[in-house]
Amino acid sequence: MITTIIRRGIQAMFVIFAMTLIVFLGVNVIGNPVDILVNPDLNQAERLRVVERLGLDQPLWQQYLTFLKGLTQGDFGTSFVYGRPALDVILDRLPATLELALLAMVIALVIGLPLGLYAGLYPNRISSRVIMTGSILGFSLPTFWVGLMFILLFAVELGWLPSNGRGSTVEFLGARWSFLTADGLQHMILPALNLALFKTSLILRLTRAGVQEVVAQDYVKFARAKGLRENRVILVHILKNLMIPVVTIIGLEFGSLIAFSVVTESIFGWPGTGKLIIDSINLLDRPVVVAYLMMMVVLFVTLNFIIDISYTLLDPRVRLDGKG
Amino acid sequence: MNANVPILPDASALAESGRLRTGLARFFAAPLAALGAIVLLAVVLVAILAPVLSPQNPYDLMQLDIMDSRLPPGSSSFNGVPYHLGTDGQGRDILSGIMYGLRTSLLVGLVSAVAAALMGTTVGLMAAYVGGRTEGFLMRLVDLQLSFPTILMALMVLAFLGNGVTNVILAIIIAEWATYARTSRGTALVEREKEYIEAARCLRIPAHRILLRHLLPNCLAPIIVIATMQVARAIGLEATLSFLGLGASVTQPSLGMLISNGYQYLLSGLYWISFYPGIALLITIVAINLVGDRLRDVLNPRSTR
Numbered sequence: 001m002i003t004t005i006i007r008r009g010i011q012a013m014f015v016i017f018a019m020t021l022i023v024f025l026g027v028n029v030i031g032n033p034v035d036i037l038v039n040p041d042l043n044q045a046e047r048l049r050v051v052e053r054l055g056l057d058q059p060l061w062q063q064y065l066t067f068l069k070g071l072t073q074g075d076f077g078t079s080f081v082y083g084r085p086a087l088d089v090i091l092d093r094l095p096a097t098l099e100l101a102l103l104a105m106v107i108a109l110v111i112g113l114p115l116g117l118y119a120g121l122y123p124n125r126i127s128s129r130v131i132m133t134g135s136i137l138g139f140s141l142p143t144f145w146v147g148l149m150f151i152l153l154f155a156v157e158l159g160w161l162p163s164n165g166r167g168s169t170v171e172f173l174g175a176r177w178s179f180l181t182a183d184g185l186q187h188m189i190l191p192a193l194n195l196a197l198f199k200t201s202l203i204l205r206l207t208r209a210g211v212q213e214v215v216a217q218d219y220v221k222f223a224r225a226k227g228l229r230e231n232r233v234i235l236v237h238i239l240k241n242l243m244i245p246v247v248t249i250i251g252l253e254f255g256s257l258i259a260f261s262v263v264t265e266s267i268f269g270w271p272g273t274g275k276l277i278i279d280s281i282n283l284l285d286r287p288v289v290v291a292y293l294m295m296m297v298v299l300f301v302t303l304n305f306i307i308d309i310s311y312t313l314l315d316p317r318v319r320l321d322g323k324g
Numbered sequence: 325m326n327a328n329v330p331i332l333p334d335a336s337a338l339a340e341s342g343r344l345r346t347g348l349a350r351f352f353a354a355p356l357a358a359l360g361a362i363v364l365l366a367v368v369l370v371a372i373l374a375p376v377l378s379p380q381n382p383y384d385l386m387q388l389d390i391m392d393s394r395l396p397p398g399s400s401s402f403n404g405v406p407y408h409l410g411t412d413g414q415g416r417d418i419l420s421g422i423m424y425g426l427r428t429s430l431l432v433g434l435v436s437a438v439a440a441a442l443m444g445t446t447v448g449l450m451a452a453y454v455g456g457r458t459e460g461f462l463m464r465l466v467d468l469q470l471s472f473p474t475i476l477m478a479l480m481v482l483a484f485l486g487n488g489v490t491n492v493i494l495a496i497i498i499a500e501w502a503t504y505a506r507t508s509r510g511t512a513l514v515e516r517e518k519e520y521i522e523a524a525r526c527l528r529i530p531a532h533r534i535l536l537r538h539l540l541p542n543c544l545a546p547i548i549v550i551a552t553m554q555v556a557r558a559i560g561l562e563a564t565l566s567f568l569g570l571g572a573s574v575t576q577p578s579l580g581m582l583i584s585n586g587y588q589y590l591l592s593g594l595y596w597i598s599f600y601p602g603i604a605l606l607i608t609i610v611a612i613n614l615v616g617d618r619l620r621d622v623l624n625p626r627s628t629r
Contacts, residue, residue, distance in 0.1 A: 015468060026484035140610050142560050144567045145583055145602035152595050163591075256473040263475070266568055267587075278568050281483045289483050296476055304471045 005309055012305045019297045020071065023290055024064050067290070076294070077287035081280070086287035090273055090295060095175040096166060097265070097272030101257040103179065103188055104195035105250060111196070112203030113246070117239070119204070120211025131204070138201030143260070147194040147267040154190060162187050164269040191268040195261060199253055206249055210242040217241075248307075255303050259296065350622050360614025367608050371426040378420035379405055383575065397596050410596040412585055418596060421582050422604045428578040429608070432489065433559035436496035441551045443497065444504025449535055449543065451505070452512035463509065469502040478561060482570045489578075492571045496558045507550055511543040545623040552616035556609045563605055579605045 042050070051057050055066065055077075070077060076086040119128040155163035167187035169176040178184030214220060215238065223237045224230075262274035269275070273292060280288040352358045370377060397410040397418075409418035447466075451459040469477065477499035478492075485491040515521065516539070524534045563580025565571040567587075571580060579601045586597030 023480070026480065136613075137610075140556075140606065140613055142563055142580075142602065142605055142609070144564050144580075145598070145605065148583065148587060148590060148598050148602070151590055152593075152599070156591060156593050156595075259473040259476040262479065263564055263568065277479065278570075281479070282569060293480055293483070296472075300472055300476075 001312070004312055008305060008308055012301045015301050016298060019301075020068065020294065021064070023293045023297070024067055025060075071294070076291035079280075079285055079288050081283055081285045081288070086291040089288055090276065090291055093271060093273045093276050095177060096270060097258060097261050097274060099177055099179050100188065100192055100195060100264070100270060100272060101254065101261055103192040104199065104257055105254060107192055107196040108199035108203050109250070112200040113207055116204040116207025117211055117234070117242075120208040121215070121234070121238075123208075123212065132208070135201040135204045138197055138204075141197070143194060143197060144263050144267055146197060147191075147264060150190050150194055151267070161190050163190060166271060191264050191270050194267070195257065195264045198260070199257065202253065203246065203249065206246060207242060210245055211238060214238050214241050252303070252307065255296075255300050258299070347622050351618055354618050354621075357614055357618030360611045360618070363607060364611040364615055367426065367604075367611060368430065370423055371430050374420075374423035374427055378417070378423045379408075380417040380420045382416040382420045382424055396594075397600075409600045410594075412582075412589075412597045418582075418600050421577070422579065422601050425577055425579045425582050425601060426604065426608070428489065428576055429559050429562060429580070429605070432493055432496070432562045432578065433555040436493045436500070436558045436562075437551050437554040439493070440497045440500040440554065441504050441547060444501035444506075445508045445540070445543075445547055447501070448505040448508030448510075449512050449539055452509045452516055453531065453535055453539065459509075462505070466502040466505045466509075470506065474499045474557075474561060475564070478565060479570075482565065487570050488573060489571065489576060492562050492565055495565070496561055499561075500554060500558070503550060503554070504547060507546050508543050511546055512539055515539055515542050549616060549620045549623055552612060552619055556612035556616070559605070559612075560609055579608075 048057075055063060058066070067077065074087055078084065079086045079089050082089050115131050119131045122128050151163040154161045165187060166178045167183040167185075168181045169178050169184055170180045171177075172180060178188055220233065220237050223233045228237075258273075260274075261270075261272060262278060264270065265272045265274035266278050273295075277289065277292045279285075280292070352361070375381065395407055395411045395415075397408060399410070400406040405417075407417050407419070409422070411417055412421065447462055451462040478495040481495035481498050482491060485494065521534065521538060524538050529538075559579075562571055562578055563583065566578050566580030567584045569584070571578065577585075582601035583598045583605070586594070586599070586601070589597050
């Protein structure tokens with residue numbers, strides 16, 4: 001057990017190290033940021049000074065070593081655009097992304113779970129068929145286009161909800177949050193709904209499949225035979241056993257929700273990390289791009305590590321690496 | 325044994341054509357799938373015939389009139405050319421824009437899906453056939469890649485390479501090949517143990533020939549299904565990337581680019597610039613998914629009853 005954890009841990013570290021190399025080299029292959037970030041009116045000497053200040057005159061391996069050294073100290077370099085440490089720029093934006101992703105997950109659960117339960121319990125009703133067809137649409141509809149249609153319908157035509165920005169925020173635990181103010185919540189609804197669209201379909205389908213599996217089990221038949229009220233059978237016997245795969249998926253998908261917020265944030269002008277990375281790619285702000293990508297790599301490697309380990313803990317039949 | 329060898333191809337060819345016919349019949353037995361196939365065919369035809377069918381060449385500046393910009397659907401130009409779906413900010417006909425945009429979108433989807441299938445299947449079959457450490461390493465790589473969301477992989481590649489259609493295709497290939505590798509390896513692992521592979525090995529048929537002529541054809545069904553679905557995914561992904569400003573160029577706009585163009589007019593209520601290209605995108609994706617869904621049912625041996 002312990003050896004598996006250690007081996008997995010070493011593998012995870014190795015993956016992160018390899019990704020530092022790939023990300024750093026990859027990002028440094030794109031065009032010359034000097035041309036974009038240095039004022040073209042500057043004379044040669046001033047240009048050189050700026051290049052030197054940004055560390056762009058060093059050979060690539062030197063830049064990489066500096067980068068690695070900085071990495072161990074949580075220092076990804078200074079953003080070319082904001083003139084502040086890249087990690088700070090990202091961490092500033094992180095609460096906005098986190099609260100949006102969390103709300104989207106809650107929405108996906110609140111809509112997807114009951115609908116999936118219903119469609120699973122009564123698979124032959126017409127309403128169930130409608131729900132299932134709707135979930136296919138949720139998979140097929142391009143998220144960004146749905147976002148635009150949300151803006152068109154709810155913000156432009158009906159004028160019910162704002163479509164841009166975070167609204168007013170309040171400071172709490174050292175960060176600014178929108179979900180604590182009425183205005184902020186209003187601003188969150190459209191982007192969160194948009195982000196939740198895909199996950200709602202996913203949870204819905206997963207729940208339905210789970211229900212159909214559980215309903216056929218002996219303990220459910222027994223509970224019904226015992227004469228328990230249907231509500232109790234559904235809530236205790238079915239729903240409880242269903243939660244394991246659903247919770248796993250929620251954990252798994254939270255990372256991808258943060259990754260997909262790139263699209264939603266760009267549509268709704270939501271100033272989170274997703275919008276930041278798109279802006280930074282377009283401006284060739286390399287330290288921010290690198291810091292963001294590394295943050296995501298660490299996030300996903302950690303998530304996978306946790307999932308692998310918990311599977312081994314929960315189910316001894318799962319043998320990692322096929323050696324056992 | 326030897327006498328049997330030349331007979332084999334004929335027999336299998338016969339079985340093949342029979343299977344194909346019943347397969348096609350089963351495919352079209354489902355009305356929704358048949359509808360999907362017809363719609364898809366229509367979409368492809370429209371894309372191919374865009375220069376003939378479209379009322380206007382939206383990228384020939386001579387045909388554009390800035391006075392015609394942002395006209396609502398149903399209006400027409402001063403010389404009577406109808407704008408069925410309205411015009412955009414440069415006075416381009418939306419309908420013509422969609423027809424031309426479909427070409428880019430379909431091309432990107434098709435090229436990237438096929439290339440990713442080639443790359444992934446090669447890796448998957450090799451891994452399954454060779455086995456040992458090589459297999460372990462390749463599959464770890466696949467696992468690793470599949471643990472990242474597609475859009476993140478694509479963003480990473482585009483952050484390295486810069487924008488443009490070719491780079492988007494590359495990004496999609498790099499983001500998607502692993503799916504094929506995993507599936508084809510899974511299928512190949514099962515097929516590898518079967519008698520016909522053993523027989524081929526006993527006959528000392530060279531490895532590359534076994535891989536290409538014996539293993540590959542029998543692993544093809546799931547790969548075709550994934551590739552079909554993947555075309556839809558790639559079209560959607562390309563549209564998303566173009567919308568984010570990382571994809572197609574202005575001179576060769578895809579549907580995503582057209583939708584993106586309408587974004588700035590959305591708040592003034594000029595819905596048609598984004599709305600109709602989106603509908604075209606949706607129809608294309610749904611049609612492909614319907615076809616792919618049915619293909620999965622037809623090609624899956626377990627569902628044959």
